[in-house]
Structures are given as C-alpha cells and as structure tokens.
Amino acid sequence: MHGVLRLKAKLDGEVIKELEPVIGYLHRNAEKLCEMGFYCDNLIYFDRMDYVGAMNMEVGYLEAAEKILGVPPPERAKWIRVIMAELSRLAAHLVWAGAYGLDLGMLTPFFYCFGEREKILTIFTEACGSRQETNYMSIGGVYQDFNEKIIEEIKDFLKTFPKRMEIIYNIYVKNDVFLSRTKGIGVLSRDLAIAYGVTGPMLRASGVEYDVRKAEPYLVYDKVNFDIPISHKGDNLARFLVRFEEMRQSLKIIKQALDKLPEGPYFNPKAKKSMMIRMRGDGEYYARTESSKGEFGVYIVGDGGVKPYRVRVRSPTFKNLSILPVLSKDVMLADMIAISGSIDLVFGEIDR
Amino acid sequence: MVDIIQESMGKDGRKIIQVSVENLIPLMNEMRSNGFDHLSLVTAIDRKDSIDVVYHLHSMDRNEYVVVKVNTKNYVVPSVTGIWPSANWDEREQYDLVGVKFEGHPNLKRLFLPEGWIGHPLRKDYDLSKVQYVNMDEDGEDYATFDAGDGW
Amino acid sequence: MSILQWIYSVLSFLGHDVGYALAYIIESIILLIFVSISLIVMVYLFRKYMARVQQRIGPNRVGKFGLLQLIADALKLAGKEVIFPKERDDLPYKVAPFVVFFGLVLAFAFLPYGNLSIFGDLTITYSDVSIIFIFAILSIMPIGEVLAGIGSHNKYALMGALRSVAKDVSFEVPMMISVLAIVMMASARTATSLNLESIVTTEILPYGILEPIGLFVFFIAMIARASYAPFDMGESDSELVSGYSTEYTGLRFGLFYMGLFGTIFLGSLLVSLLYLGGFNGPISSQVGFIWLLVKGIVLVLISFTVWLSMPRIRIDKLVNVGWKYLLPISFINLVLAGVLTLGLGW
Known part of the structure; x- marks a missing residue:
C-alpha cells in the first residue's frame, strides 16, 4: 500500500461488519490537467499516476496518443519500451512485495526489496536522468537511445536479480506465520472478480487467464515468448504467488527483448521537438495496456485541436479497491489489512 | 432487438453503438446476457450543451470490445450499477467530476471531492480561478469552503 | 558481600x-x-x-x-513538546508509562547477578520469595498498558490495550506453570526453592537440559510478554497506528519504548537464570556476572532475530496458541518434572 487511504469501519469486537473506503486525498484531477496541456506535455501527469512503476503509465498514454496523432514509434523504440515497461513492472512488484511484508508486520523483506528496486532505478537514471517520474518516453519514440552502459547494467541486473528474488520469495513462503495470514484469507471468486472489474494479478489469481499483453498485444508483446501465471485459489497467497511468477516472466521478456533489440532510429522524425506542440489529434482512441496493477486504459477524445478534448483513465487499482468492502465483510481487522495489502494499492493512480 | 441510432467503427477498431437514453438499459441488459461481463470504463464527456456517456464493454471469454454511447441534454442517465457492480464507483466518479446524475444509483455521492464542493471540475465551463479549500470537521469528514479556515 | x-x-x-x-x-x-x-x-x-x-x-x-x-x-x-489529548482521563493517562517503566526497574532489583572480581556479589536485594515477587511485578505491567489505553480516549489505544491484555493473560499461565516445574525440582535440593539465587546455586545441571519443553514454553511466553513480533499486535502499526502508546509523546513515549526493550532484557535474564544456569560457568566465582550477561544477550539476539523475520499472528490464533498449545504442553512438562524429581530422584 502506498498513499493515503481512509477506511471507515464498523467493528463488532475485532470483526468488521461494514467498511467504507474514503479516497481522494491525493486527487489532482490529472484528467482536467491533460485537457489543458499539449499532447506532448501530458506525459508527465501519467508518470505521477502509478509512480512506483511509471514506465507502464507512459506506455499506456503513448499507445493512445500516438494513434490519435498518427506518429507510430520506430521498431527499436518499441523494443526499448518493452524492456523499460517490464523493468518498471519489476520495480512496482518489488515495492508491493516489500510493503506487503510491512502490512503483515514483517520488517526485513522491505529492505531487501528496496535494495533490488534501487538497482532498477539506477538503470532508469542512466537512461534518462530520473529515478521515479522518468518521463523517458515521448511521442514518436523514446527520449534517448540505449547506450552500451545501460545494456551492460541491465545484463548485470538480470544476472544477479533472480537469486535475490528467490531469497525474498523464500523469506515469505517458508514462513508458517505468513502462510497462516494469507492462505484461505480474502477469497475472491471468479464471477465476483469479473463483475467488479478487477483486473491484473488479482484477476489471474482468481482463475481468469486474462492479460492484455496476450489478449490484445501492444508494442511487440506478440513477438516475445512468455506465460500468463494463473491460480484458481483466489486468496491472498494466490495473489502473492501470481505476482512473483509474473516477475519471473518479466525477466524472461527482458532477456528476449535484449537479444532481439534491433538497430535503427529510436525516434520518429515526424515528431521532432519543434513539431510536437503543433500536432493535431482527431477522433477517439481507447488504448488498454497491462500495467503492473492490471488493465490500464487511456481513452483520448480529440477535437482536431492541439490539446486533447477529453482524457479518461481507467485505473486498475481504482476498480480493484472497490472490491475491498465486499471482501472484508465479516473478517477480522488484521485480515482486512492483509487483504488490502494484497490488492497492491497505489494512490497516485486511484485518486489521479 | 433494441433500436440503435447509429453503429460505426472507431479509430481503435471497436464497434461503437449509439443509443438513446431510453433504450440504454434494455440494450445493456441484452449486452450482459450476450456475454459482456466486464464493464471496463464509464466516461462522461462534456459537449458544452449536452453530455456524452461512453461505456466500454468487454467480454472476458471472447475477448471482444464494444463501445456504447448515449447523449443526454438534461444531464441524467439511468444507472447500470444493477447490471455491473463495478459501475458503482465509476458512476460516482463521473457524477463527482462531470456532474451527470445517474438515476437509480444506490449511493450517488461525491467520491474524490469533499461534500459541498461547488461545481464539477471536468465541465468545460468550470471556473478555475475560484479557489476552494478543504476543511476537516470534528468527526474527520471533509467539507469544502471558499475561505482558508483554520488551516485544516 | x-x-x-x-x-x-x-x-x-x-x-x-x-x-x-x-x-x-x-x-x-x-x-x-x-x-x-x-x-x-x-x-x-x-x-x-x-x-x-x-x-x-x-x-x-x-x-x-x-x-x-x-x-x-x-x-x-x-x-519534545508534550501534547496531551483533550478528552484524556488525566490521572491514568499520566501515570501509565511510569507504572510500566518503574515496575520493570523494580523487577531488576530482585535478580541475582552473581560475582564480578573485586566487586564481589552484585546482587542488590535478597528475598526468599523473589520468583513470586518478580512475577507479581510482571503482572502489574499490563495494568499500565490498560491505563494507557483507557486514559487516552482513543479507539486505537483502547483496542491495542485490549489486545495486549488478552495476549498477556493467555501467556501468563503457561509461563507460571513452567516456572512451577522448576520450583518443584529445586525444592528437592533447597529449602528456599522460591529464591532465584538458591535455585541457580544448587542446581546440578541447568534446568534447560533437564526439561527442554519448559525452556521452549517459557521462552515463547517471554517473547510474547515482551510484545515482540510475531506477538506484537498490541502496537501493530499497520492496524492500530501504535496501539496503547498512540497518544503519547516525548518522555512518556520514551518510557513505553524503554519498557519494550526492558521487558525482553529482563525476560532473557530470567530465562538464562532459570534454565541456562545463569551466572554458573567456568570460574563463576570471579566472572559470574559476565556469564549471566552473555547468556542474556545471546537470548536477546535470538528474540531480535525472531522479531525481524516474523509477521504478526492474528489475535485469535495467538490466544489459541497460548491456551490450546502452550498450556497443555506446560502441564506435560510439570508432570515430567514430577517424575524426574520423585521417581528418579534428580
């Protein structure tokens, strides 16, 4: 959990009878801000949505904006975006893995996770000079090409990370107390999950094999080989295991993408800096991408001007959070915390 | 079969179905029984004199997307919360930010902004120059005022 | 001297x-x-x-x-500036941290510390019933927590206090019964078997070797009494902000914090005295105190390791652990101790 959430709970002793989440404490109205900026400016608001895995947000926005403006990125940029998006997914899942331990009262894995995340952020710094709100991609490509050093750093990371990840994984799953807090707690059935619009690892843990990267491949996800981890249990532990398996698949994708990274331009010359603010968008486009939290959709309506007429964001955690009052009815207070931790909340994205 | 005003193809290759407000609920019921079990997104777009409400429907089994649009002049649309529970928060958010009233919604309150906020920010005529402050009362509930208050 | x-x-x-x-x-x-x-x-x-x-x-x-x-x-x-909650119950709110802290300090006075070269015997006060005294003090400390919880007029504090009392009560009983086993075995050798020092000095083997089950139960109960993870639901930060110490600032908060570490130190010294021979060891007439300290610190480090590697147990499961597992085990231990003492004449 990351951000500010207020939960109004009616308790009967330790058992929750009624729960009402109160959100909006991080509300900036990014959708309104997007209406006021040029298409190229708006990227920064998306960085600040899911700030723990910012590259995924950029991919989501650019998928829609580039289609509206008609400036597709070149092939090399697509591969670079895939690498960065997957690194970002790893970074986001690491934040979740550490924070989940904190929610359950386990201090140590948090530092292990953030130590690993730091290495990913170092790669981001090398690529664009910024750690969290990277603003690395831009309309028509990426801001800077990969140099030898970045590729070397990513390769180093790929070598050291799997071992460290297994250590973190074992700290959790070999702990009986952790298992007693997660196994069979917060069971989310398949139908309920779909009806409430739950997506991402939470949906896959409930037994639906749905991943936008497979269902509607964007960028070059149809050219890489990876699996969708699913589980039919639907409890906290299933969500935990699915997320860790997803991290392993992300590593697989990065490895393939590094091998297949083509030479060529990293930027569409039609989207030069001087041209950027003059680009006009028309029509409407709904792009959906798989962010680390679920299906991240960006719906842009253009009216032929240099600024979008309406931007609407489908935030996955917003939908995932709406299931919390249902899941935490008649459970103990401590279990509610465990469930809300397993949803992977980031409030930059929920409140927007 | 429900009357459809217009059927077209969007830039993203998704079928757009335009219906009138009266026919929205019958169409949505039909869609739900056709296997569109996932309501992905509810969007309200302020068209200055009227409001478009756009529903993105998705079928998990067939992996198919359909867009349903309604246009309303008097800012009132029937709620689809009874068909998809996930519309609950989406409609509250759109009510909060755009100011569409969803008829039959079980709990149509503001979601992000505090109670008492004047105006709906995503309207095109929203006055940005007016500063509103959010205060907290004794019970921890938020409310909005035009003066800065005591800093809370 | x-x-x-x-x-x-x-x-x-x-x-x-x-x-x-x-x-x-x-x-x-x-x-x-x-x-x-x-x-x-x-x-x-x-x-x-x-x-x-x-x-x-x-x-x-x-x-x-x-x-x-x-x-x-x-x-x-x-x-730091001391901030008092507006609707506090004044006296309990102000007294609570001192009850916890000074109860703790008092308990330290009755521990036998052994010898240290030129200083001689470091033990501060003698009592023929020091075990009873120490456990009496240990059961005063939860009262301080309840006072803090009720006096703060805060929901989190109240729930934290209730949780820690439920925890303390359910682990107090197994703890006492495993101590009873030791008193029983010691009574075969010394007339003052409620005196901690005479228990330690008259033992042939450390009691931890004779009854490892008792050591196990007592150590777990000790960690639970000290509110260390996995038994720290009294001040669990993700659920109850900070439990009964939510409304405390400054020095009074510091006293609670010290109480947390003091209890684990006191408990470790108790475990090492009761089960691991305390100040006994090679040349203990010269460096008995050092032996006690080393054993105590090793036990403290073990509890730290447990703290750092365990998530919190849910409160109902915790109470189950206390009543349904530790209590029967400690009874078995008591019977075993009886067999050892009477049957085998240890």
Whole structure:
C-alpha cells in the first residue's frame, strides 16, 4: 500500500461488519490537467499516476496518443519500451512485495526489496536522468537511445536479480506465520472478480487467464515468448504467488527483448521537438495496456485541436479497491489489512 | 432487438453503438446476457450543451470490445450499477467530476471531492480561478469552503 | 558481600539507621543507572543488529559507530513538546508509562547477578520469595498498558490495550506453570526453592537440559510478554497506528519504548537464570556476572532475530496458541518434572 487511504469501519469486537473506503486525498484531477496541456506535455501527469512503476503509465498514454496523432514509434523504440515497461513492472512488484511484508508486520523483506528496486532505478537514471517520474518516453519514440552502459547494467541486473528474488520469495513462503495470514484469507471468486472489474494479478489469481499483453498485444508483446501465471485459489497467497511468477516472466521478456533489440532510429522524425506542440489529434482512441496493477486504459477524445478534448483513465487499482468492502465483510481487522495489502494499492493512480 | 441510432467503427477498431437514453438499459441488459461481463470504463464527456456517456464493454471469454454511447441534454442517465457492480464507483466518479446524475444509483455521492464542493471540475465551463479549500470537521469528514479556515 | 553492605561499610560512621537508609537510596540510584544504561545498550544493539540483518549500516553519525545516537534520541524525546489529548482521563493517562517503566526497574532489583572480581556479589536485594515477587511485578505491567489505553480516549489505544491484555493473560499461565516445574525440582535440593539465587546455586545441571519443553514454553511466553513480533499486535502499526502508546509523546513515549526493550532484557535474564544456569560457568566465582550477561544477550539476539523475520499472528490464533498449545504442553512438562524429581530422584 502506498498513499493515503481512509477506511471507515464498523467493528463488532475485532470483526468488521461494514467498511467504507474514503479516497481522494491525493486527487489532482490529472484528467482536467491533460485537457489543458499539449499532447506532448501530458506525459508527465501519467508518470505521477502509478509512480512506483511509471514506465507502464507512459506506455499506456503513448499507445493512445500516438494513434490519435498518427506518429507510430520506430521498431527499436518499441523494443526499448518493452524492456523499460517490464523493468518498471519489476520495480512496482518489488515495492508491493516489500510493503506487503510491512502490512503483515514483517520488517526485513522491505529492505531487501528496496535494495533490488534501487538497482532498477539506477538503470532508469542512466537512461534518462530520473529515478521515479522518468518521463523517458515521448511521442514518436523514446527520449534517448540505449547506450552500451545501460545494456551492460541491465545484463548485470538480470544476472544477479533472480537469486535475490528467490531469497525474498523464500523469506515469505517458508514462513508458517505468513502462510497462516494469507492462505484461505480474502477469497475472491471468479464471477465476483469479473463483475467488479478487477483486473491484473488479482484477476489471474482468481482463475481468469486474462492479460492484455496476450489478449490484445501492444508494442511487440506478440513477438516475445512468455506465460500468463494463473491460480484458481483466489486468496491472498494466490495473489502473492501470481505476482512473483509474473516477475519471473518479466525477466524472461527482458532477456528476449535484449537479444532481439534491433538497430535503427529510436525516434520518429515526424515528431521532432519543434513539431510536437503543433500536432493535431482527431477522433477517439481507447488504448488498454497491462500495467503492473492490471488493465490500464487511456481513452483520448480529440477535437482536431492541439490539446486533447477529453482524457479518461481507467485505473486498475481504482476498480480493484472497490472490491475491498465486499471482501472484508465479516473478517477480522488484521485480515482486512492483509487483504488490502494484497490488492497492491497505489494512490497516485486511484485518486489521479 | 433494441433500436440503435447509429453503429460505426472507431479509430481503435471497436464497434461503437449509439443509443438513446431510453433504450440504454434494455440494450445493456441484452449486452450482459450476450456475454459482456466486464464493464471496463464509464466516461462522461462534456459537449458544452449536452453530455456524452461512453461505456466500454468487454467480454472476458471472447475477448471482444464494444463501445456504447448515449447523449443526454438534461444531464441524467439511468444507472447500470444493477447490471455491473463495478459501475458503482465509476458512476460516482463521473457524477463527482462531470456532474451527470445517474438515476437509480444506490449511493450517488461525491467520491474524490469533499461534500459541498461547488461545481464539477471536468465541465468545460468550470471556473478555475475560484479557489476552494478543504476543511476537516470534528468527526474527520471533509467539507469544502471558499475561505482558508483554520488551516485544516 | 552485596553492594548494600559494601556501601554501608563506607557510610557506617553515620550510625546504623541513617547509614542503611542512605545505602538503600544510593543502591536504588545505582540500579536505575544500571537499568538505563543496559536499556540504551539494548536499543543500540537492536538497531545495529537490525541494520546488519537488513543489509543496512544503522546508526553511524553521532559519535564513533553511532554510539551516542541513543543518547541524542533520548535527549530529543525529553526535549519534545508534550501534547496531551483533550478528552484524556488525566490521572491514568499520566501515570501509565511510569507504572510500566518503574515496575520493570523494580523487577531488576530482585535478580541475582552473581560475582564480578573485586566487586564481589552484585546482587542488590535478597528475598526468599523473589520468583513470586518478580512475577507479581510482571503482572502489574499490563495494568499500565490498560491505563494507557483507557486514559487516552482513543479507539486505537483502547483496542491495542485490549489486545495486549488478552495476549498477556493467555501467556501468563503457561509461563507460571513452567516456572512451577522448576520450583518443584529445586525444592528437592533447597529449602528456599522460591529464591532465584538458591535455585541457580544448587542446581546440578541447568534446568534447560533437564526439561527442554519448559525452556521452549517459557521462552515463547517471554517473547510474547515482551510484545515482540510475531506477538506484537498490541502496537501493530499497520492496524492500530501504535496501539496503547498512540497518544503519547516525548518522555512518556520514551518510557513505553524503554519498557519494550526492558521487558525482553529482563525476560532473557530470567530465562538464562532459570534454565541456562545463569551466572554458573567456568570460574563463576570471579566472572559470574559476565556469564549471566552473555547468556542474556545471546537470548536477546535470538528474540531480535525472531522479531525481524516474523509477521504478526492474528489475535485469535495467538490466544489459541497460548491456551490450546502452550498450556497443555506446560502441564506435560510439570508432570515430567514430577517424575524426574520423585521417581528418579534428580
């Protein structure tokens, strides 16, 4: 959990009878801000949505904006975006893995996770000079090409990370107390999950094999080989295991993408800096991408001007959070915390 | 079969179905029984004199997307919360930010902004120059005022 | 010769009454200093050890190796503005931290500390029923927590207090019964079998070897009594902000914090005295105190490791652990102790 959430709970002793989440404490109205900026400016608001895995947000926005403006990125940029998006997914899942331990009262894995995340952020710094709100991609490509050093750093990371990840994984799953807090707690059935619009690892843990990267491949996800981890249990532990398996698949994708990274331009010359603010968008486009939290959709309506007429964001955690009052009815207070931790909340994205 | 005003193809290759407000609920019921079990997104777009409400429907089994649009002049649309529970928060958010009233919604309150906020920010005529402050009362509930208050 | 006698021999020119009175006061001050210093060392040790486990550096800015960090922290806490909640219940709110802390300090006075070269016997006070006294004090400390929970007029504090009392009660009983087993075995050898010192001095083998089950139960119950993870639901930060100490600031919060580390130190010393031979060891007539300290610190480090690697148990499961598992096990242990004492004549 990351951000500010207020939960109004009616308790009967330790058992929750009624729960009402109160959100909006991080509300900036990014959708309104997007209406006021040029298409190229708006990227920064998306960085600040899911700030723990910012590259995924950029991919989501650019998928829609580039289609509206008609400036597709070149092939090399697509591969670079895939690498960065997957690194970002790893970074986001690491934040979740550490924070989940904190929610359950386990201090140590948090530092292990953030130590690993730091290495990913170092790669981001090398690529664009910024750690969290990277603003690395831009309309028509990426801001800077990969140099030898970045590729070397990513390769180093790929070598050291799997071992460290297994250590973190074992700290959790070999702990009986952790298992007693997660196994069979917060069971989310398949139908309920779909009806409430739950997506991402939470949906896959409930037994639906749905991943936008497979269902509607964007960028070059149809050219890489990876699996969708699913589980039919639907409890906290299933969500935990699915997320860790997803991290392993992300590593697989990065490895393939590094091998297949083509030479060529990293930027569409039609989207030069001087041209950027003059680009006009028309029509409407709904792009959906798989962010680390679920299906991240960006719906842009253009009216032929240099600024979008309406931007609407489908935030996955917003939908995932709406299931919390249902899941935490008649459970103990401590279990509610465990469930809300397993949803992977980031409030930059929920409140927007 | 429900009357459809217009059927077209969007830039993203998704079928757009335009219906009138009266026919929205019958169409949505039909869609739900056709296997569109996932309501992905509810969007309200302020068209200055009227409001478009756009529903993105998705079928998990067939992996198919359909867009349903309604246009309303008097800012009132029937709620689809009874068909998809996930519309609950989406409609509250759109009510909060755009100011569409969803008829039959079980709990149509503001979601992000505090109670008492004047105006709906995503309207095109929203006055940005007016500063509103959010205060907290004794019970921890938020409310909005035009003066800065005591800093809370 | 104990410290009291030693001080009295210096002050004997004042006469019997005044001399002893002054000696008691000085002794209390020495005790307070000892407890404070050992708590500061404990916190420093904890922070360094935690940093080592978590691959961090830990305190390293104030003084050499960050040794003065804790003193700086204590001064900062003491100098902070004290904020009182508006609707507090005044007396319980103000008294609660002192009940917890001074109860703890008092318990330290009745531990036998053994010898240390030229200082002789370091034990502060003798009592023929010191075990009963120590456990009586240990059951006063939850009262301080309840007072804090009720006095704060805060939902989190109240729930935290209720949780910690439920926890303390359900682990108190197995703890006492495993101590009873030791008293039973010791009574075969000494007339004052409720005296901690005579239990330790008359043992042939450490009781932890004779009854490992008792050691196991007592150690778990000790960690639970000290509110260490996985039994720290009383002040679980993700659910109840900070439990019964939510509304406390400044020095009073510091006292609660010290109480947390003091209880684990006291508990470790108790475990090492009761089960691991305490100040017994090679050349214990010279360095008995060192033996006690080493055993205690090793036990403290073990509890730290448990803290750092365990999530919190849910409160209902915790109470189950206390009543349904530890209590029957401790009864079995009691029966075994009886068999050992009467049947085999150990």
